[in-house]
Amino acid sequence: MNIILSLFPLGWQHYLLGGLLIGSGAGLLFVLTGRIGGMSTVFSSSWSYLVQRTFFQQQRFVESRRWRLVYALGLILGALLWWLGFAGGRAEATALPAWQLLVGGFFVGYGARLGNGCTSGHGICGLGSLQLPSLLAVLTFMATAFLTANLAARWLS
Amino acid sequence: MSEQRHALARALATLVAGMLFGFGLSLSTMIRPEVVLSFLRLSDFGLLLVMGGAVLVVLIAYKLVPRVLAQPLLDNHFHQHMSIWDRDTAVGAALFGVGWGLCGVCPGPAIAGLGAGNLSLLWALAGIALGALLQGLRVK
Secondary structure, three states: OHHHHHHOOOOOHHHHHHHHHHHHHHHHHHHHHOOOOOOOOHHHHHHHHOOOOOOOOOHHHHHHHHHHHHHHHHHHHHHHHHHHHHOOOOOOOOOOOHHHHHHHHHHHHHHHHHOOOOOOHHHHHHHHOOOHHHHHHHHHHHHHHHHHHHHHHHHHO | OOHHHHHHHHHHHHHHHHHHHHHHHHHOOOOOHHHHHHHHOOOOOHHHHHHHHHHHHHHHHHHHHHHHOOOOOOOOOOOOOOOOOOHHHHHHHHHHHHHHHHHOOOHHHHHHHHHOOOOOHHHHHHHHHHHHHHHHHHOO
16 A cells, blocks of 8 residues: 555556546547557648648648647547546646746657657557557657656756 | 548547547646656656556557458558657657656647646647747758
8 A cells, every 4th residue: 555655646546547548549549540649740740731841741741630630629628528527627737937848848849750759659659559669769758858857856946 | 431421430530539538638637747747756656557558558459450350440441650760769759858857748738738728838839839840840
């Protein structure tokens, strides 16, 4: 009991159940449409609506840009459902300063697209299809994220 | 079914799949940057359960379904997305981790969090979109 409490001070059930639901979403997408549903590609494919450069006009972005936006809309609606139906409708908020979200987000976007995947692309879909390169990617970003988060805790607060 | 109705069914399926994904991200509190950061600072290991639970279901779907079904229920082929390990993947993953460790937000939660009223995440969303834009512009 004490070990569980020290590893998961806020409880563990909602983590596991939430994870199973996330997997069910990506799994359902695959069963019904055959699509692999990582989340970071939408940030490149959507630029193809606005930017004419060859990179953004690649077939893989243009062909998938619509369903990726629908998938992203689903994410928002799913969170809305949870918020209104199960969380009492109190708005989520974060105490992190805007600059930290913006700068952190910039590296997240640049890095995920350069490395062809994020926590869902490499972490869930890549590991779920047993791909070694995705495992290496996950271990790499876990390591740099661990270092950065701990240094930031020391220097920024 | 006509092709048009098929396309509509696929769009609906994609929306519902996204909703499950977004509901799961919210229920597991991954849309709270503070919870992600507390994992990275090793004070709450919940993120491992989230990832493990998700990988387990996806693994079953990706490995088992193509053996049982010749094609997905609403389309004519299963996609594959092979990942490769090269310099770009290594550098990209490392930079992604630096950003994730700084803000505790990754692409899924940045989108889903908006649905739960966390409008501060628009900053992260803007950062991610700009990062993705610069990455594409730098490709020769």
